[in-house]
Amino acid sequence: MTTSQPATLVYQRPTSFSEATTHYCPGCTHGIAHRLVAEVLDEMGLREKAIGVAPVGCAVFAYNYFNLDFVEAAHGRAPAMATGIKRVLPENTVFTYQGDGDLASIGMAEIMHAAARGENITVIFANNAIYGMTGGQMAPTTLPGMKTTSSPYGRDVELAGYPIRVSEMLATMEGAGYVVRASLHDPAHIRKAKKAIRRAFETQERGLGFAMVELLSSCPTNWKVTPNEALEFIAKQMVPAFPLGDFKVHPEIAKLRV
Amino acid sequence: MSKQLLKGNEAFAEAAIRAGCEGFFGYPITPSTEFLEYMSRRMPELGRAFVQAESEVAAINMVYGAACTGKRVMTASSSPGISLMMEGISYIAGTEVPAVIVNVMRGGPGLGNIAPSQGDYYQMVKGGGHGDYFPIVLAPASVQEAIDYISLAFDLADKYRSIVHVVVDGNMGQMMEPAELPPMRPLPKTAPDWAVSGAKGRPPRALSSIYINPYDEEITNLRLLKRWLEIEKNEVRYAEIEMEDAEYAVIGFGTAGRVASSAVRAARQEGIKVGLFRPITLAPFPKQRLKEIARQVKRILVVEMNSGMMLDDVTAVVQGRVPVEFYGRMGGVTPFPDEILGEIRRVASNAAPVNGNAREEWIQRLETIIGGQA
Ligand SMILES: Cc1ncc(C[n+]2csc(CCOP(=O)(O)OP(=O)(O)O)c2C)c(N)n1
Ligand code: SF4
Numbered sequence: 001m002t003t004s005q006p007a008t009l010v011y012q013r014p015t016s017f018s019e020a021t022t023h024y025c026p027g028c029t030h031g032i033a034h035r036l037v038a039e040v041l042d043e044m045g046l047r048e049k050a051i052g053v054a055p056v057g058c059a060v061f062a063y064n065y066f067n068l069d070f071v072e073a074a075h076g077r078a079p080a081m082a083t084g085i086k087r088v089l090p091e092n093t094v095f096t097y098q099g100d101g102d103l104a105s106i107g108m109a110e111i112m113h114a115a116a117r118g119e120n121i122t123v124i125f126a127n128n129a130i131y132g133m134t135g136g137q138m139a140p141t142t143l144p145g146m147k148t149t150s151s152p153y154g155r156d157v158e159l160a161g162y163p164i165r166v167s168e169m170l171a172t173m174e175g176a177g178y179v180v181r182a183s184l185h186d187p188a189h190i191r192k193a194k195k196a197i198r199r200a201f202e203t204q205e206r207g208l209g210f211a212m213v214e215l216l217s218s219c220p221t222n223w224k225v226t227p228n229e230a231l232e233f234i235a236k237q238m239v240p241a242f243p244l245g246d247f248k249v250h251p252e253i254a255k256l257r258v
Numbered sequence: 259m260s261k262q263l264l265k266g267n268e269a270f271a272e273a274a275i276r277a278g279c280e281g282f283f284g285y286p287i288t289p290s291t292e293f294l295e296y297m298s299r300r301m302p303e304l305g306r307a308f309v310q311a312e313s314e315v316a317a318i319n320m321v322y323g324a325a326c327t328g329k330r331v332m333t334a335s336s337s338p339g340i341s342l343m344m345e346g347i348s349y350i351a352g353t354e355v356p357a358v359i360v361n362v363m364r365g366g367p368g369l370g371n372i373a374p375s376q377g378d379y380y381q382m383v384k385g386g387g388h389g390d391y392f393p394i395v396l397a398p399a400s401v402q403e404a405i406d407y408i409s410l411a412f413d414l415a416d417k418y419r420s421i422v423h424v425v426v427d428g429n430m431g432q433m434m435e436p437a438e439l440p441p442m443r444p445l446p447k448t449a450p451d452w453a454v455s456g457a458k459g460r461p462p463r464a465l466s467s468i469y470i471n472p473y474d475e476e477i478t479n480l481r482l483l484k485r486w487l488e489i490e491k492n493e494v495r496y497a498e499i500e501m502e503d504a505e506y507a508v509i510g511f512g513t514a515g516r517v518a519s520s521a522v523r524a525a526r527q528e529g530i531k532v533g534l535f536r537p538i539t540l541a542p543f544p545k546q547r548l549k550e551i552a553r554q555v556k557r558i559l560v561v562e563m564n565s566g567m568m569l570d571d572v573t574a575v576v577q578g579r580v581p582v583e584f585y586g587r588m589g590g591v592t593p594f595p596d597e598i599l600g601e602i603r604r605v606a607s608n609a610a611p612v613n614g615n616a617r618e619e620w621i622q623r624l625e626t627i628i629g630g631q632a
Binding site: 080 | 280281283307309311312313315316317319320321322323324325326327329331345346349353454455456457458459462463464465466467468
């Protein structure tokens, strides 16, 4: 005998998400990161005043996946574009979504100065240690010894230098209100990542300065591994190189229970 | 309002504010810096946005973002800074959002110098950034004209969702001149229907310059081209002095045109039937009127503060109907009225056709003036 129970909704598409199917590869964490942002915008009721800034990188079409206003920046310039928007529309919620090539190489000046100015924007930074969109070249975050299409013998630190730890660097900026590195390699970490994204948007809503969440992310396609192996690579290789943690948390945000 | 003694760059900045500029993003560079300094004072006073960006690359991308909100926004810079802005300029063009960019041109290429020049003609008029697009380019020749045309620049930018360049040179940026500022225009209460503002009670909007499908990009290119043809039809502007009965025409824009106007008046005193044709829209170039002039006059003298860039546009329109001669100073050198007067006398007394290349013949004359071979 079965007893029927009233249905409770446990899972649905966030309103901040569009109906579109993403173009991301199987096992790519860009989709997870997008979903977390959409859930947070829903929960905070920000969708109708949010303006997203998409990067040049695999997330170039992010504006198709969100059900909110979006602009699409030049490579690396999303923080500058977001600055322009936020300065003329200070009541709106402005966020960028950027990869590591976009943010930590070509757009290094823009991100550093946005943080230094305490620009009241939220930055979602997907660090997958590689240039995904252009087919797997070395990124400023590529690990020493890691093979890419432009470091075929493995990243030689003598010639190509060392990976850049962006969160640690930006946390030194007085203008930064919230700088945290999280990871997307398993459900427990994904839940933590979502809380970080929530706090990053709370930082903006409270006018506490620049906020960034760095998300250690996968690129199974260009790492040339399976989706599961990719998650393992994050846990075993990337987390040691890019330690997770709260590098800067404004006291007002630290008090917040999310 | 009455005339006051105004400093070029500051007057241009105030004109932009009165035209409704709500965001200025820039980076210091001589000879345009006073523009930014003035904005840093005035914009906060009015509760409007001002950011001194980390570079011209960032500045133009701030303009790009702010332009996507439909507000009137701008930057001002000078030649090397404009080169850095070309990335953002191309994206702004591709996204079809309005923006006004003032270039106070200086000597180049490279770091060049800080003296007045018109050496950015090609860069400004022919696009400069990558891809198929057409900027509107206004070239005023006095502080008053610059004030007027900066207002017009915002109107044209909005009307055609286009980039409008206002090109002046260090002379105009730095000079003090009596001029009258227009009254402050009220700011619009609503945003245009394409702007991003938050998707409240309407479907979301996405502003982008990406058309991944070439057929979609082609349709966009075609839309931009057709809009440009509209602009060519409606927005041509130029000024003329003594052209009605002219047998010789001097053609120059901006400061070169202004210096030439003194020379033309002096030549008229000597009985030479010469007039001045001064294009104000370098793009769209006043082709139609120039064709008429080519039918009217015996000879044309193009005067520029560069190596003969507009000269190419003039010869393309004149198509050999009358001889076209050239006189230019480069590198940040402004010609004196007497130099141009000498050229007018020479052109008016020389019945023989120009043999060969106007530029080559000018180089020979220039080398005798500056004494020595390059
Ligand atoms: C000015 C400019 N230079 C280079 C490129 C080519 N390009 C497109 S995406 C990209 C790298 C993107 O990598 P990343 O930011 O790490 O994002 P991912 O694709 O890995 O998500 C590059 C170099 C470009 N579009 N524009
Ligand atoms: S190439 Fe890499 S980053 Fe891009 S969608 Fe595929 S897995 Fe994701």
